[in-house]
Amino acid sequence: MADSATLAREQLLPESTGRKRSRAFVSFVRHYPLGAFGAFVALLLILMAIMPGTFARQNPDLTMLTERYHGISSEHWMGQDQLGRDQYSRIVYGARTSIMIGFGVVVFTSFMGVLLGSVSGYAGGWFDTMLQRLVDVGIALPGLPFIILVVTSLQLMPLVPRLVLSLSILISLSQSRIIRGVTLALKQEQYVEAARALGAHGSRVIGRHIIPNVLPIVLVSSSTLVGAAVLIESSLSFLGYGVQPPTASWGRQLNDAREFMVRAPHLAVFPGLAIFLTVYAFNMLGDAIRDKIDPRLRGGRR
Amino acid sequence: MQRYIVQRVLLMIPTLIGVTVVVFIMVRLIPGDIVSLMAGDFGAVSPEQKQRILEEFGLHENIAVQYARWFSHIIRLDLGTSLLSGRTVTSELAARLPVTLELGLLALATSIAIGVPIGIISAIRQNSLADYAGRSLAIAILAAPNFWIALILIVMAARYFQWGVPPRQYVHLHEDPIGNLKMMFVPAMILGGAASGTLMRYTRTTMLEVLRQDYVRTAWSKGLSERAVVTRHALRNALIPVVTVIGLGLPSLLGGTIIIESIYGIPGMGRYYVAAINQLDFPVIQGINILIASMVVVSNLGVDLLYAVLDPRIQYG
Numbered sequence: 001m002a003d004s005a006t007l008a009r010e011q012l013l014p015e016s017t018g019r020k021r022s023r024a025f026v027s028f029v030r031h032y033p034l035g036a037f038g039a040f041v042a043l044l045l046i047l048m049a050i051m052p053g054t055f056a057r058q059n060p061d062l063t064m065l066t067e068r069y070h071g072i073s074s075e076h077w078m079g080q081d082q083l084g085r086d087q088y089s090r091i092v093y094g095a096r097t098s099i100m101i102g103f104g105v106v107v108f109t110s111f112m113g114v115l116l117g118s119v120s121g122y123a124g125g126w127f128d129t130m131l132q133r134l135v136d137v138g139i140a141l142p143g144l145p146f147i148i149l150v151v152t153s154l155q156l157m158p159l160v161p162r163l164v165l166s167l168s169i170l171i172s173l174s175q176s177r178i179i180r181g182v183t184l185a186l187k188q189e190q191y192v193e194a195a196r197a198l199g200a201h202g203s204r205v206i207g208r209h210i211i212p213n214v215l216p217i218v219l220v221s222s223s224t225l226v227g228a229a230v231l232i233e234s235s236l237s238f239l240g241y242g243v244q245p246p247t248a249s250w251g252r253q254l255n256d257a258r259e260f261m262v263r264a265p266h267l268a269v270f271p272g273l274a275i276f277l278t279v280y281a282f283n284m285l286g287d288a289i290r291d292k293i294d295p296r297l298r299g300g301r302r
Numbered sequence: 303m304q305r306y307i308v309q310r311v312l313l314m315i316p317t318l319i320g321v322t323v324v325v326f327i328m329v330r331l332i333p334g335d336i337v338s339l340m341a342g343d344f345g346a347v348s349p350e351q352k353q354r355i356l357e358e359f360g361l362h363e364n365i366a367v368q369y370a371r372w373f374s375h376i377i378r379l380d381l382g383t384s385l386l387s388g389r390t391v392t393s394e395l396a397a398r399l400p401v402t403l404e405l406g407l408l409a410l411a412t413s414i415a416i417g418v419p420i421g422i423i424s425a426i427r428q429n430s431l432a433d434y435a436g437r438s439l440a441i442a443i444l445a446a447p448n449f450w451i452a453l454i455l456i457v458m459a460a461r462y463f464q465w466g467v468p469p470r471q472y473v474h475l476h477e478d479p480i481g482n483l484k485m486m487f488v489p490a491m492i493l494g495g496a497a498s499g500t501l502m503r504y505t506r507t508t509m510l511e512v513l514r515q516d517y518v519r520t521a522w523s524k525g526l527s528e529r530a531v532v533t534r535h536a537l538r539n540a541l542i543p544v545v546t547v548i549g550l551g552l553p554s555l556l557g558g559t560i561i562i563e564s565i566y567g568i569p570g571m572g573r574y575y576v577a578a579i580n581q582l583d584f585p586v587i588q589g590i591n592i593l594i595a596s597m598v599v600v601s602n603l604g605v606d607l608l609y610a611v612l613d614p615r616i617q618y619g
Binding site: 133134136137140141143144145146148149151152153154155156178220227233234235238239247251254256258261262265268269272275276277279280283284 | 313316317318320321324325328329330332333441442444445446449450453454456457460461551553554556557558560561565566575576579587589590591594595596598599602
């Protein structure tokens with residue numbers, strides 16, 4: 001009797017939200033194993049960025065000059081660098097910079113892209129024309145050279161906001177063009193027209209009807225964007241324009257390794273592996289999110 | 303068509319003017335100036351001396367005046383004079399652009415040679431082992447920083463083959479073509495390999511789209527061989543959008559040579575740019591940005607026109 005009662009309850013009552021969520025989670029893992037792996041690594045990196053001390057017990061800045069270039073050992077399982085510092089700790093602490101900049105870029109570009117794009121598309125007129133010419137300029141400017149120029153120009157700003165701003169300028173301009181295109185299409189929708197007919201102001205229509213509809217586009221690309229930002233930041237730090245020593249940074253570690261890497265190859269291997277794994281994880285997560293959310297790709301996966 | 307071209311060329315003008323304004327402002331925002339930087343090398347400079355040198359470089363005037371003077375030179379294709387070497391920026395770039403172009407073109411050729419065939423195979427053997435291998439490779443390439451690959455290759459070459467660590471003395475193409483190609487081979491492979499990931503994914507997607515079209519099914523059903531279907535019917539249409547990606551990729555490859563040039567000691571534009579930034583050689587920084595931006599704008603137009611030539615369905619009003 002009890003069995004049939006639970007059976008009936010299961011069939012009749014809607015699933016509890018907790019179970020629904022866990023089922024959705026299992027199905028995500030099963031359908032997108034690489035995406036789930038990406039999500040796991042991304043989560044790990046975020047935790048590392050927040051509390052590096054739990055992942056690495058050793059002080060990343062502690063120099064041990066008698067143990068310079070020492071290779072992999074049980075105590076230093078990624079070896080020691082040119083000052084005898086524990087490389088594993090430096091990589092864990094380096095996650096903070098990369099993750100902060102990666103997420104900073106996503107937040108900044110999404111905000112600017114959505115704001116500029118929706119206002120430009122909705123308002124039209126001279127504002128739209130001027131902004132679109134500016135976007136043309138942004139598309140024409142050479143990526144890495146221009147970013148290096150901006151990073152140098154804004155030297156007086158603190159490092160992290162400066163890197164976020166420099167990486168974001170060009171990306172938010174091209175992001176805004178995509179948002180503008182979608183906004184132009186949304187403007188033709190009947191519910192937008194209805195809102196306007198009811199006397200809603202431009203700002204209200206944009207805030208209530210346009211932005212909620214363009215937000216998924218931004219969210220879908222956000223994970224991949226974190227990966228791209230991490231990659232550019234590491235290039236900048238590698239060239240010496242990003243994070244300055246003694247702060248731990250993967251790109252900077254690779255730059256330092258150039259001098260010593262033939263003698264101590266582990267210095268060139270691990271920081272690069274960290275960048276690779278991070279970018280790979282966020283790209284895979286991004287691919288899975290895109291597959292799952294983007295209705296155009298629904299059905300057969302490519 | 304002619305009207306469209308004229309329209310597009312006219313639209314290039316405000317874009318390029320915008321580029322000059324943005325780049326000029328960014329360069330002038332750099333704290334410090336070349337005189338103080340050089341003074342650091344030669345000991346202190348008295349304020350009068352500094353003022354005299356600034357006047358000599360034309361750096362003492364109002365920003366707007368400086369911009370106007372510089373702009374009036376730019377439209378006559380005169381990029382100004384390097385503050386450091388005293389030679390014209392045009393001649394400095396003329397010595398370095400060919401090196402970077404060679405590297406960029408070799409890299410482009412490499413990326414096409416790797417990316418397009420793998421993308422095609424991935425598409426025509428969808429969900430096979432080869433497809434999974436190709437896709438994984440593309441994903442791995444997209445995530446691997448090219449400077450890391452370069453470092454690993456240098457370490458391996460030095461440890462296992464006793465090859466010297468670059469930079470070595472650079473050999474110009476016109477002096478010793480074979481020696482030059484030997485030097486450029488590895489950097490071009492790295493740069494091209496890194497760019498091939500995007501191309502693989504893109505080729506695969508467009509190819510899959512085309513393979514699902516009705517006319518491809520027709521080609522199959524009239525009994526054509528796979529070779530004929532793929533090369534004659536599918537490939538020709540699938541490659542049209544791929545051409546766009548390739549055309550738009552060249553300028554970004556030119557910007558991307560910065561890192562590879564500095565690792566391998568190649569005296570191209572990228573390395574020159576880094577030096578100019580570090581030494582506050584304003585006209586050179588401005589010149590390189592504007593040169594690449596012009597190339598981007600021109601190649602964007604070129605790609606759009608090529609598109610119309612390759613695909614007769616596309617007609618520009």
